[in-house]
Amino acid sequence: MKEISTIEFELLKKLLFRISGIDIQENKRYLFTTRLGEYLEEKGYSGFSEFYNRLTSGKEPELQREFVQAMTTHESSFFRDSRPFTLLTKHLLPEIADSSRENARLLRPHLRILSAGCSLGQETYTIAMCVRSWLDTQQDFTEKDITVLGIDISRRVLERARRGTYTRNEIGMAVPVAIFDKLFNKESDGTFTVVEPVRTMVRFQEHNLVEPITALGKFDILFCRNVIIYFPVDLQKKILDHFHRQLNRYGALIMGASETTYNLCDSFEVVSLGNTAYFKPVST
Ligand SMILES: C[S@@+](CC[C@H](N)C(=O)[O-])C[C@H]1O[C@@H](n2cnc3c(N)ncnc32)[C@H](O)[C@@H]1O
Known part of the structure; x- marks a missing residue:
């Protein structure tokens, strides 16, 4: 997967914040490549821009859910910090x-x-x-x-x-x-x-x-x-x-x-x- 460009980062960051409240700072930009990159590759997207365009086209509402799912950390365990x-x-x-x-x-x-x-x-x-x-x-x-x-x-x-x-x-x-x-x-x-x-x-x-x-x-x-x-x-x-x-x-x-x-x-x-x-x- 290609690196995310500054424009792609700004657009996706704003959208993620609007949907879920999650605010990814510039120093965590790599999270888009590591978390979302894998998902995009698996689904055959050409890159972040294509994903953003489909995400905002309004034709595939489920994509927003997939986006948040890919970008959130789900780390947990039983009796975590007991x-x-x-x-x-x-x-x-x-x-x-x-x-x-x-x-x-x-x-x-x-x-x-x-x-x-x-x-x-x-x-x-x-x-x-x-x-x-x-x-x-x-x-x-x-x-x-x-x-x-x-x-x-x-x-x-x-x-x-x-x-x-x-x-x-x-x-x-x-x-x-x-x-x-x-x-x-x-x-x-x-x-x-x-x-x-x-x-x-x-x-x-x-x-x-x-x-x-x-x-x-x-x-x-x-x-x-x-x-x-x-x-x-x-x-x-x-x-x-x-x-x-x-x-x-x-x-x-x-x-x-x-x-x-x-x-x-x-x-x-x-x-x-x-x-x-x-x-x-x-x-x-
Ligand atoms: C790191 S896990 C924490 C799990 C558990 N509370 C623990 O401490 O072990 C964070 C969870 O918050 C959820 N989450 C993130 N943004 C959320 C939102 N806006 N509304 C509800 N859940 C959200 C994520 O999907 C993820 O499953």
Whole structure:
């Protein structure tokens, strides 16, 4: 594949930003060659210009989806940076369940957890696995009282996520042995499938985070890790504002290890617990 010219880079960069919010800076120009170049070669395009022209002709709407899919990183694994999951099981679920019980009064409490930018579903299923182990200690909550929703812009990763089948490499090395043995079934081709009782706790839905998440409803816990770091500051602020609106007042936002709301949004305060932290909505 040829190198991308400056004009092609500027045009494709602007288009990618408009569709998905992802802002590729000049020093990352090579990402167009490495990520998109491979796709164009595979599909027989003569170069970036032909792709751009077809992309903007309006005749092949699916191409925009393919473009974003090719340009996004889907790197993930089960129990990735395990600290937020310890925080979830030991601290957030017990505390937020109490608030939910109080809030529900005579109704049955229900917990809703969002995994935003869920990629192949590793984070979403990890959340469900933690919830299952916590449920073993609960009298009044069952899996019917918990919703775990994974959302992503990419339809292709969501199709994979729904299947719940992974290579050993996609699972990663952070899964505790007891959980690995209990919650994955080994397939004849050497891949591993998340067991049915965990799969039924999880749903996946296509959603572009550039748009508000209002239609998805309110959440008690919102994971958004290693996603908005790729967006420009203005968009990060907008997304955090959407999150704030959809989080219950006693809820929690969990971001990636190198992400923060600090300097971006006054509507969250940092709560540090041991070697990890989460963000709590404050009333505005
Ligand atoms: C690096 S993965 C992070 C996966 C997981 N959260 C984790 O930390 O392991 C980033 C994911 O964000 C998704 N993504 C990128 N832009 C998005 C957007 N505008 N709306 C929704 N998802 C988006 C990508 O498709 C990709 O699957």
